[in-house]
Structure formats: structure tokens, C-alpha cells
Amino acid sequence: MTDGAEKRGGRAVLPAWMPLQGRELAAMAAGALLLVLLPLVITDTYTRHLIILVFIYAIVASSWDLSLGYAGIFNFGHLALFAIGLYSYALATKFGGVNGWAAIPLAGLMAMIAAAIVTVPILRLKGIYIILVTFAFSQLVLQLVVSQSDWTGGTLGMTGVPSLKLPGHNFIRDGKIGYYYTALVLLGANILFLRIFVRSPLGLSIVALRDNEEYAVSRGISLARQRLLTMVASAMFTGMAGGLYGAYVRNASIEAFGIGLLTLILSMVLLGGTATIYGSLLAGFVLVFLDEVMIDLGAWRPITIALLIILVMLVYPGGLFGGLRALAGRLMRKERT
């Protein structure tokens, strides 16, 4: 930490509990302001709908970036955590009579519990075996959802899931403004949480475990504890995003487990660039709107997206955010010289 502080010398000194640098906080505030004001310009409800989807997907993707990008845990059951949030919200509000605002944190909590459970078998595993087990875990959750069709509607899904409610405000006929800001607040909290997490000593230790496990362990970092914390942290906002998604689309279906959504979210993480957090949001905008442009292309749509993924992996593994950062770095250097 000390040489980090020396490198930062000359910039504004922030309190010790805030590991983010001044420049990043400023960029964050500017980005937040832009997104807060965006609905003033974009009044078309369909475009707003797409942006809400971008926000929700970005929460899921950036949380995945925490476990996949920073910690190097190949958790292929991440979408199952989203689905658990979705179904928790749907079941709690529809059958439990729970208020929607309480059901979203509940959805996050359920996803965190599920993440803790799936971490147990992968504590001793590495690389490909983690992929296999977490993939199997998501299939298990899917099978449970399908088999309990009395409650979950099985393969047909659940319809008539209650929307969010506020006295004096109709979330369904407000030009999507209510969900836009709800999703934005959740996204903002998520990004702030993730950035602070990865810059904290805990976050640095999970990167150390990813890059040199033996050395990190020999320096006294607990692999099991750190892995558990990472997985649970990555589940928190993912589950809440699932709950919000359920409240927004007012149904829950097993498509949340599908290869289609998995590919979309994964490509957001990779196209955006792993271990960046912000990249996921950036790539979310690109992919959701690209997907929308190709809406009439039928089967060519997934083909194009998949080709794009392969191309990005081949040509620019650093992703969009990495590319932007390199570009910005080059511009800065030009300014200085």
C-alpha cells in the first residue's frame, strides 16, 4: 500500500476508508449525472426500456467481473444467482405477499446464500473443475425450478409477478421513469460497492490470489475465506438485479438459465474487458443496442454476437474499456509532451 500512496503523491488526499482516487470519483460523478439527466433527452419509452435492461445486465455483468475478472474464479453459475434472485422476488411477492421493495433485498440475500453454498464444493478446486461444478450447479437450480412447477410454473414460467409500488406513483404507466431511476440507483450502488471492494485490502488480496496463489497463501491470505467472500459479494447485487428484473418484466421464466443470456452477459464482461467493472456497463450499451438493431435478422442475431465475441478474443483480449484506457493514455501523453 505504501508505494501506492507515494505514486499518488500530489493528488488530493482522501480519507482512509475511501480507497478510490479523486479522479475516479470525479469521473464517476460525471457519469452518474449524465445518466440521471439522460431521460430528459430520451423520452421514447422503448429506448428507455432498453437502457433499463442495460442497467440490470450491467449489474449482473460487473458483479461477475468481480469473481471472474478480479478473483479469477470461473463461476459459470453466475446467471443461476441472477435467476435465484428473480425467482425469490417472484415467489415472495406473489405467494408470500411481501412488499416489492423488501423482496429485492431478500432476492439479494437468497442469491448470497446460494453463492455461499456453491462455494463449498469449489473451495478445493481449480480452473476447469470450477467451471464444471458451477455449470452443474446452475443446471441443478434449473432442474429444481422446473420440477417445482406448482410454484414456479415449470418450463412455462411465472406470470403476474407484482410490480414495485409507491403511493401516488404508478410504476407501470409513467413512461418507464420509475424503473429507470430505480435501476440506475441500484447500478450506482453496485458500481460504487464493487470499485471500493476491489481497491480495498480485501480486493487486492483476491487479485494476489489470482496472480500468484502460492505466494499469496504463504503471505497469510486465506484462499477459502477470500473465495467465499468474493462469491458472496458478487452474488449480492446480482440477486437484487434479478429481483428488480422480476419486478420490471413482471414474470419469471427459465430463460434466465439459458445459453442465450449467459452468452450475452459473458460477452458484456469480456467485450468490456475483464477486471475493469466499468467495462461491463460500456459493453452493455453496445451489445443491447447492437442486438436491437439486428432484431429482424432472426437466427443471424446470435450468430453475429457470437462471431463478435470470438473476434474480440482473437484481436483485442483487453476489451473495450482496455482499448479506451489505452487511447486515453496515449492522448494524455501527447498533451504532456
Next chain:
Amino acid sequence: MNALFEIFISGLFSGSLYAMMAVGLALIWTTIGVFNFGQGIFATLAAYLTWQLVDAAGFELPLFVSIVLALAVMAVIGWLFQLALVRPFIGQPGIVLTVVITTLAAFTILENITLLLWGPRPKQLPPLIPGNAEVLGFGIAAHQLAIIVITPLILLAVWLFLNRTRTGLALRAVSQNEDASLLAGLNVPMMYALAFALSAVLAGLAGVFFGGLKFMSPTMGTEPLVKALVVVIFGGIANLTGPILAAYLIAFFEAAATYFIGFYWTPALLFLVLIVTLMVRPEGLLTGRSRRLT
């Protein structure tokens, strides 16, 4: 008694298909150290190619000629797979994850191309041998019996190839020590290509066998892939005997569970057993610890 026989046959049949899928996965893993999530689409493609060649709406070739031609095409597709999706990433630190993603993307691409070319309507291949056979007084489709008999022979042939031929031994050498193989003058990229081609052919054969019994659709590749994953987790991926034993074991378990506790709970139970297995023995039930072949 009748129920037991049904469980037995069903287990043998599914086990044969799982074994061919899983051996392909293990072959690629041991040789190259990557995991091919596109394995399922090999089965789909081979089944559809065979259908195209054999069906009245296609070229109306004899069944066995069609199968051989389709499998030849599969070998080429497998070779292209590793050329485009694996070779560029060899030597990179994140190759395991990268290849999972590129092969998953290729799965999506080829699945949708199948949909575009052949449409969503289910199709069926003619059985290898039409009609029914009788074993121990019980009736069974001759096609199923043929597969139950043929698969172990194919697996034996793969084993003989890996253990008794020069090329097969070279393949195993690459899997054991790549640097030494290079020094010994082995054509390592060629071995990579061979591993992929061979596993594409094996998966393709599983697809053709499946298409002769049940209806095939463009999405038919997902299920065998997931099952093959379970098999390799269970049996370990580091050799070939582990996955083969695990394939039959899981198929029997599945058949028995389906019969006794019902279709819906079987997959859940299967995965539960799997996760418990991994907690006790992370490297799989039927394997040693090293990354070796056979």
C-alpha cells in the same frame, strides 16, 4: 424383472452415448489442456449431415455411406475448430477460460446455422438395423442393441490407437510432456488437430446413434454436452478409463432413478450426488491425480 431389464438396457444405451461424448472431451483436455464446450454441436451437426445425405429429401445415399461421409466432414470441422478457436490462444495465460468462451460462441453459431439450414422441425434418421431383436426373452430395438455392442468396440479401437500405434503414442506423448515431444521432433500442432478431429468424430457418432432412436432438433446438442460434463466431473478428465466407467455408471444411476423416483427429481439428485462427490474427492471418483492419458 422386466423393469430391471429396461433399466439395464436404457443404462447401457445412454452410457454408450455419454462415453463417446466424454472420451472426446477427455482426449482434448489431456492433449491440449483446454475444454471444448462445442462438443455438443458436433453431435448435432453429424446427425443433420447424415440426414441430409441419407434422407429422401436429401441425396438418398445408403445409410453407412452417409455416416462415413458425415464423420469425414466432422473430422474436418473438428480440425477447423482447433485451428480457429484454440490454436491462436496457445501459450496465453488465460487460455482455459478463453477457449471455453470461444467454443461456447462457436456452439451458438453452429446451432443457429443448423436452424437456418434445416429448420426447427424435428427429423429422424433411419435406425442402423431396422426391426426388433430378442435378448433373454425380452424385446429390444435392434438399433439399440447394435449401439450397445458397437460402442465398446469403438472405444476399444480408440484405446488400441492410443496405445498400440505410433501416432497414438505420439498423441499421448504430447499430453504427457509437450516440450519433450517438441524436442523429440513430434509435430505437436498436428497432434492438437488430431485430438480435435478424433473427438469430433466420436461426438458425431453419438449424434448419429441418437438421431436413429429419437427425434433430432437443432438444440439436441445441449443435453449430451451437459451429461458429458457430469460424466467427466464424476470420472475425472485426466484419463480415458475414468470417463468411460463414469459414463455407464451415471447412465445406470439415471435409468434407475428415473424408474424409482421419477423423471423430475432425477437430474437434481444426480447433481447433488455430483457435488457431494466433489467435496469428498475433487479430482473425480475414478482417477489418479496426474494429467495423463489412459
